[in-house]
Amino acid sequence: MLHVTSLTKRFGDKRAVDNASFEVGKPTMIGIIGRSGAGKSTLLRMLNRLSDASEGSITFEGAEITTLRGAARREWQSRCAMIFQQFNLVPRMDVVSNVLHGTLNRRSTLATMFNLYPAQDIHKAIDILDRLGIAAEAPKRAQALSGGQQQRVAIARALMQDPQIILADEPIASLDPMNAQIVMDALRRIHEEDGRMVIANLHTLDTARRYCDRVIGMRDGRIVFDGTPEQLTTGVARDIYGAGADFSEAATSTAIETLDRPNAAPVVPA
Numbered sequence: 001m002l003h004v005t006s007l008t009k010r011f012g013d014k015r016a017v018d019n020a021s022f023e024v025g026k027p028t029m030i031g032i033i034g035r036s037g038a039g040k041s042t043l044l045r046m047l048n049r050l051s052d053a054s055e056g057s058i059t060f061e062g063a064e065i066t067t068l069r070g071a072a073r074r075e076w077q078s079r080c081a082m083i084f085q086q087f088n089l090v091p092r093m094d095v096v097s098n099v100l101h102g103t104l105n106r107r108s109t110l111a112t113m114f115n116l117y118p119a120q121d122i123h124k125a126i127d128i129l130d131r132l133g134i135a136a137e138a139p140k141r142a143q144a145l146s147g148g149q150q151q152r153v154a155i156a157r158a159l160m161q162d163p164q165i166i167l168a169d170e171p172i173a174s175l176d177p178m179n180a181q182i183v184m185d186a187l188r189r190i191h192e193e194d195g196r197m198v199i200a201n202l203h204t205l206d207t208a209r210r211y212c213d214r215v216i217g218m219r220d221g222r223i224v225f226d227g228t229p230e231q232l233t234t235g236v237a238r239d240i241y242g243a244g245a246d247f248s249e250a251a252t253s254t255a256i257e258t259l260d261r262p263n264a265a266p267v268v269p270a
């Protein structure tokens, strides 16, 4: 499905992403981990074409993505929706309108100016909010919601585009452990029930292990690990984070581990 080959992003002399290659054969939930500055966000931004690659190739279902321009690029961006740590909602706008923003790509300027949405889109938005457990919040302003609720609104906005891929850049980094779990559960469910590929940058190891089928570890722009959560031992993690023997997993951990999650993958001992 997705082939990333020798992907590189240069900022001056700095290689933010350096010769990264990986393939995804079927819709998978993938976690990308690595210390701050490793290149995780840059990689996601290139996948989504928010940022242009300096070198290398991205193909999806055989089509080259890195060279798409104009309408074709926008079409790609709606097939791989992106969600962000800071939700990127319009705070003063109501929840439903925020979700309907996910259809902007295919609406006319005039319809957008007058805030005209087809009834079927409004129904779809409410259905998606309902699925995420926040239909009751639909008429409220986005700013009146908790962080976890706002992130679910952002997920709803992404789902409005019916994307094949959801890219999530630190989706739970601003949330408390309870809300982090709700949001990760929602992403996992969307992956399992809809068969969408999810690629999430995660700043904690335990979340990546717990929710993802596959983990990619980045260090200094390079992919230094690509495997299953079971293969991600403490030794491997130490290498990814470039830490010494005093490396403690707790340093990359949230309290999410202490919350119960049925059917959770077992955590691999050191």
Ligand SMILES: Nc1ncnc2c1ncn2[C@@H]1O[C@H](COP(=O)(O)OP(=O)(O)OP(=O)(O)O)[C@@H](O)[C@H]1O
Pocket: 011, 014, 015, 016, 017, 034, 035, 036, 037, 038, 039, 040, 041, 042, 043
């Ligand atoms: N627009 C830019 N201009 C110059 N350098 C940049 C730019 N964006 C990112 N970088 C650099 O590229 C490297 C990778 O940054 P990136 O944001 O991808 O890291 P990250 O793994 O997402 O880190 P974090 O965990 O802090 O979000 C860093 O050294 C960063 O300073």
Ligand SMILES: [Mg+2]
Pocket: 040, 041, 042, 169, 201
């Ligand atoms: Mg980042």
